[in-house]
Amino acid sequence: MNGDTLMANHVAAQEVLELQRAEFLRDGPPSAAVRRHRIDRLLAMVLDNLDDYVDALATDFGTRSRTGILFAEIMGMLTTIEHTRSHVERWMRPRNPKPSARLYGIRAQVRPTPLGVVGIIGPWNFPLQLVIVPAAAAFAAGNRVMLKMSEITSRTAELTRSLAPSYFSQGELAVITGGPDVAAEFAALPFDHLFFTGSTRVGRLVQRAAAANLVPVTLELGGKNPVVVAPDADIEVAAARIARARMVNGGQVCVSPDCVYVPEDRIDAFADAVRAAFGALFPAVVGSEDYTACVDRANYERVVGLIEDARARGARVEQVVPPGEILPDPLSRKVAPTIVRDVTDEMPIAVEEIFGPVLVLRPYARVDDVVSRLHAVPTPLVAYWYGPDGREFRSFTRRVRSGGVSRNDFALNMFPEDAPFGGVGSSGMGAYRGKAGFDTFTHYRTVVGTDLPFVVTALAAPPFGRPVRTVVDLALRVARGRTRRRLATARRRERSVH
Secondary structure, three states: OOHHHHHHHHHHHHHHHHHHHHHHHHHOOOOHHHHHHHHHHHHHHHHOOHHHHHHHHHHHHOOOOHHHHHHHHHHHHHHHHHHHHHHHHHHHOOEOOOOHHHHOOEEEEEEEEEOOEEEEEOOOOOOOHHHHHHHHHHHHOOOEEEEEOOOOOHHHHHHHHHHHHHOOOOOOEEEEOOOHHHHHHHHOOOOOEEEEEOOHHHHHHHHHHHHOOOOOEEEEOOOOEEEEEOOOOOHHHHHHHHHHHHOHHHHOOOOOEEEEEEEOOOHHHHHHHHHHHHHHHOOOOOOOOOOOOOOOHHHHHHHHHHHHHHHHOOOEEEEOOOOOOOOOEOOOOEOOOEEEEOOOOOOHHHOOOOOOOEEEEEEEOOHHHHHHHHHOOOOOOEEEEEOOOOHHHHHHHHHOOOOEEEEOOOOHHHOOOOOOEOOOHHHEEOOEOOHHHHHHOEEEEEEEEEOOOOOOOHHHOOOOOHHHHHHHHHHHHHHHHHHHHHHHHHHHHHHHHO
């Protein structure tokens, strides 16, 4: 992209932002009916054009099945958006603080207030769902929305850009397309909130760009999601479920199981069961419409490079290749389901998010050893546990940081439509879905007033006479005594325990 084109895109995006902000300030916070109508139009844009979206997404990926697209991209968003739509009016209601202020003649409300204009930068792995769901939450909160869709899935982005004007004015929803330079310019715009889904590396760049304008950000990132197969887990069941979960969208999911920790005396049996599960799931790979390809040549080469680097450094690599096929295949951009063992920490596959059909298996002697290791690596988006809901599982969830926890199934933490979803640490900040999405794009503004004939806060203003000093001294003595009694009680409890 040349400099003139880049400047034109930047000016266009800046102009759209100014238009949306002007209309937001002119119209004020929209009613519940307007918010629901915007959500309905957002859904209609997708549902009216399902065949076109399926074609665009399948073309972008090279191979991605129609059923997989409809389930993951479309069905996955409907329950969340319908839940949001049905609760908009309730979430908009002002809240009256506790009545203590009213006893003194002070009236107070906490009013949910739209932020203004929200920017949303989407990823390529679920390029439709992961812009539509946050856009619905932003509309529910009363905002205007600008979308920057991934250039890697360019057909899906262009389709959305071409459809949007039939459902929205540019002052309500605008779609910006273009490459990394356009994305960088978009991230640097002075939005009222910026929402990003993507890699941790790019998330750092987005946050840095937004910081120049003090724009608050929500970062939905990823990471190497660990899986612990419990000592008392059913190995066959766990292996089959984990193998299937890894193959969702060809492993190109931010919540994919990545590194599997297996009891050292059961790891051979687990590897055998995973191998059998992969073979049963995909008797064909290259010609299978259900086997999702790597999204582009760069990601294909990156995944293959991680595997080959691990092999060269001494890892044990086993690729489950159907009879008669040669994999990996650069033409179809398909990599065989792969098991990697004997991984060491200096291998890139041990530290990088794989984002492909590869499972790393690592043995452990005690669950405490896994916990110690997870304390030393970046915080994942999801931690998985396969086994009973017993003492070890509960200890694991208390001691391990992660965005969410899922036991015995894939991405269960995303299923409740009213539960927040988000990362922590290097897997992200902030959350959305359900009420959390509304809250993310809302400012809770406190509005307080009084008609009393005197100034309530006069005690805080000079000059300070003896009565004021006496009140302050008395209040502090009471607070100091209360704190000392609490600490003394805590010390007595500690002594009684020991």
